[in-house]
Amino acid sequence: xxxxxxxxxxxxxxxxxxxxxxxxxxxxxxxxxxxxxxxxxxxxxxxxxxxxxxxxxxxxxxxxxxxxxxxxxxxxxxxxxxxxxxxxxxxxxxxxxxxxxxxxxxxxxxxxxxxxxxxxxxxxxxxxxxxxxxxxxxxxxxxxxxxxxxxxxxxxxxxxxxxxxxxxxxxxxxxxxxxxxxxxxxxxxxxxxxxxxxxxxxxxxxxxxxxxxxxxxxxxxxxxxxxxxxxxxxxxxxxxxxxxxxxxxxxxxxxxxxxxxxxxxxxxxxxxxxxxxxxxxxxxxxxxxxxxxxxxxxxxxxxxxxxxxxxxxxxxxxxxx
Amino acid sequence: xxxxxxxxxxxxxxxxxxxxxxxxxxxxxxxxxxxxxxxxxxxxxxxxxxxxxxxxxxxxxxxxxxxxxxxxxxxxxxxxxxxxxxxxxxxxxxxxxxxxxxxxxxxxxxxxxxxxxxxxxxxxxxxxxxxxxxxxxxxxxxxxxxxxxxxxxxxxxxxxxxxxxxxxxxxxxxxxxxxxxxxxxxxxxxxxxxxxxxxxxxxxxxxxxxxxxxxxxxxxxxxxxxxxxxxxxxxxxxxxxxxxxxxxxxxxxxxxxxxxxxxxxxxxxxxxxxxxxxxxxxxxxxxxxxxxxxxxxxxxxxxxxxxxxxxxxxxxxxxxx
Numbered sequence: 001x002x003x004x005x006x007x008x009x010x011x012x013x014x015x016x017x018x019x020x021x022x023x024x025x026x027x028x029x030x031x032x033x034x035x036x037x038x039x040x041x042x043x044x045x046x047x048x049x050x051x052x053x054x055x056x057x058x059x060x061x062x063x064x065x066x067x068x069x070x071x072x073x074x075x076x077x078x079x080x081x082x083x084x085x086x087x088x089x090x091x092x093x094x095x096x097x098x099x100x101x102x103x104x105x106x107x108x109x110x111x112x113x114x115x116x117x118x119x120x121x122x123x124x125x126x127x128x129x130x131x132x133x134x135x136x137x138x139x140x141x142x143x144x145x146x147x148x149x150x151x152x153x154x155x156x157x158x159x160x161x162x163x164x165x166x167x168x169x170x171x172x173x174x175x176x177x178x179x180x181x182x183x184x185x186x187x188x189x190x191x192x193x194x195x196x197x198x199x200x201x202x203x204x205x206x207x208x209x210x211x212x213x214x215x216x217x218x219x220x221x222x223x224x225x226x227x228x229x230x231x232x233x234x235x236x237x238x239x240x241x242x243x244x245x246x247x248x249x250x251x252x253x254x255x256x257x258x259x260x261x262x263x264x265x266x267x268x269x270x271x272x273x274x275x276x277x278x279x280x281x282x283x284x285x286x287x288x289x290x291x292x293x294x295x296x297x298x299x300x301x302x303x304x305x306x307x308x309x310x311x312x313x314x315x316x317x318x319x320x321x
Numbered sequence: 322x323x324x325x326x327x328x329x330x331x332x333x334x335x336x337x338x339x340x341x342x343x344x345x346x347x348x349x350x351x352x353x354x355x356x357x358x359x360x361x362x363x364x365x366x367x368x369x370x371x372x373x374x375x376x377x378x379x380x381x382x383x384x385x386x387x388x389x390x391x392x393x394x395x396x397x398x399x400x401x402x403x404x405x406x407x408x409x410x411x412x413x414x415x416x417x418x419x420x421x422x423x424x425x426x427x428x429x430x431x432x433x434x435x436x437x438x439x440x441x442x443x444x445x446x447x448x449x450x451x452x453x454x455x456x457x458x459x460x461x462x463x464x465x466x467x468x469x470x471x472x473x474x475x476x477x478x479x480x481x482x483x484x485x486x487x488x489x490x491x492x493x494x495x496x497x498x499x500x501x502x503x504x505x506x507x508x509x510x511x512x513x514x515x516x517x518x519x520x521x522x523x524x525x526x527x528x529x530x531x532x533x534x535x536x537x538x539x540x541x542x543x544x545x546x547x548x549x550x551x552x553x554x555x556x557x558x559x560x561x562x563x564x565x566x567x568x569x570x571x572x573x574x575x576x577x578x579x580x581x582x583x584x585x586x587x588x589x590x591x592x593x594x595x596x597x598x599x600x601x602x603x604x605x606x607x608x609x610x611x612x613x614x615x616x617x618x619x620x621x622x623x624x625x626x627x628x629x630x631x632x633x634x635x636x637x638x639x640x641x642x
Contacts, residue, residue, distance in 0.1 A: 134455060135584075135616075135619075136584075137583075137584050137587070137619050137621075140582065140584035140585075140587075141584050141587030141588065141619075141621070144584065144585050144587065144588035144592050144596075145587060145588035145589060145592065184540070184561065185561075186561075187560040187561060187563065187582055188561075188562075188563055188566075189563065189599065190560075190582070219505070219540055219561070221542045221543050221561075221562075222542050222561055222562045222563070222566065239508040239511075240505065240506075240507075240508060240509075240540070240542075240543055241509075241542075241543045242508065242509055242510065242543070245509075245543065261461065261508055261511070262458075263456075263457075263458050263461035263462050263465065264461075264465050266458070266461075266462030266465065266466060267462065267465035267466035268466060271465050271466065275465075278510065295456075298456075298458050298462075300458075300462070
């Protein structure tokens with residue numbers, strides 16, 4: 001999950017009022033922001049500071065950041081003709097700043113660096129809605145009403161995401177996260193018909209890379225089996241399903257990342273400790289458990305709670321060997 | 322699920338630019354809007370046109386409607402002292418317009434009328450966030466950090482909701498819906514500790530009424546068993562879980578309302594038909610199935626699709642006896 005962010009005063013200071021997409025395009029700043037949380041806490045990995053729309057912007061899709069809303073697109077993609085505006089990503093040409101930041105980070109870091117990409121469903125929703133959406137109604141409406149356009153768009157997005165992921169590994173990233181926070185809006189049958197084949201092509205496209213990939217979603221309790229079928233070495237699970245139930249669904253041989261509710265970190269430490277220990281207990285010391293929040297760190301999170309949480313999880317891992 | 326709304330031109334015409342809360346307080350208009358969908362389609366029940374914040378506004382909580390956003394509250398409730406601003410509802414005094422509309426409707430209607438209320442978690446989120454929220458972070462943060470304030474607020478909301486529901490039945494409503502669209506934001510253990518006891522008190526407070534109650538949520542795949550434990554004669558289930566899986570979780574003796582994805586209705590009829598038949602097949606002709614959308618009708622829904630859907634479901638029910 002994204003580690004950097006507004007909960008760190010040094011992040012707010014560095015970013016100032018600048019557009020996030022502009023900041024990401026300055027390698028020195030992306031490097032610095034990526035390192036900020038690691039200076040505060042002995043994290044087991046660093047996550048590249050970037051945004052899921054970056055590779056789309058890099059191919060000429062004119063997202064801009066609207067304050068308080070996020071990435072918006074004035075001319076959304078809603079027809080087969082619109083899909084022609086997308087083209088496969090050529091990372092060295094289109095997003096050299098991403099690769100430059102990664103190369104600088106791996107020189108500096110002792111911890112492994114995780115690269116990432118948005119998954120096609122979540123990216124499609126941004127493109128079709130023209131921005132963040134609560135119900136993804138236009139996206140799903142197009143998916144149901146116009147399967148040829150849907151499949152063309154999802155296919156075009158795989159051709160952006162796969163080169164983006166491959167290039168991050170070639171530049172030095174030692175793990176990948178495929179980030180599908182909005183796919184939980186779908187019924188299982190709709191996921192199987194309209195998303196699964198594209199996700200399989202995506203994971204096939206990175207299968208030869210010698211790095212683990214985490215396949216992450218939110219609100220995906222009923223999609224977990226299908227997500228595993230789609231691909232990924234670990235499945236990200238949010239707090240909406242208890243970790244023991246998630247393992248029942250996925251089988252004991254699947255690695256799971258998760259799943260503390262990030263809002264817990266707004267509470268006093270004794271509550272954070274109780275809830276984190278509950279997650280660890282439900283993981284039952286399985287070696288396939290990657291402790292994490294179920295979603296990103298909230299802006300009002302006290303840094304001290306995060307620091308103590310990292311120490312707690314490390315102490316527990318050492319105890320359990 | 323709410324039947325009236327922006328998908329009907331006669332609704333848009335009647336409402337004009339007027340504030341929804343103002344319209345609800347005019348019994349003639351609430352009656353007319355409640356009847357509009359029934360003039361278009363032979364629905365099996367009518368649902369009172371109202372809003373979940375109505376009983377709160379009726380006790381003096383100053384929600385106002387902000388265009389494009391929904392009900393907002395300039396002074397949110399975030400402390401034990403703030404909770405004192407809530408008081409139990411006295412329906413005959415506080416919301417005579419609601420009861421007047423119901424009495425007029427039952428005189429006119431042949432179909433049963435369903436009354437409803439927001440559930441305490443969803444209402445608490447409106448009060449704490451000060452409006453609609455995507456992640457309910459402030460709400461859940463308060464829930465984790467300050468259980469005494471949380472429990473006082475949830476208790477005070479039960480004391481608004483129970484009289485609101487009872488008065489609707491006394492005025493003539495022949496079924497009730499308890500509407501908790503946002504509770505799916507919680508982990509199962511958090512629901513059990515912080516919501517379940519209050520929901521049990523709510524359902525205990527209407528248990529002596531001789532009308533069925535539907536307990537509805539969104540994104541509640543992992544909460545279904547706990548919701549049944551809380552109460553209600555039928556459990557509302559959205560499209561995120563397939564109906565056969567939902568019955569596995571709830572047991573065959575539980576009635577289920579659901580669960581067509583409302584975005585399906587934006588597609589051509591053959592897609593609507595295929596998806597509706599899939600829902601009916603998964604229900605397997607169980608008498609405890611109340612066919613419905615998993616959530617409200619979307620504004621862009623073609624009326625003809627809804628009309629044909631009602632006919633399809635009726636034809637299937639007759640065939641299956």
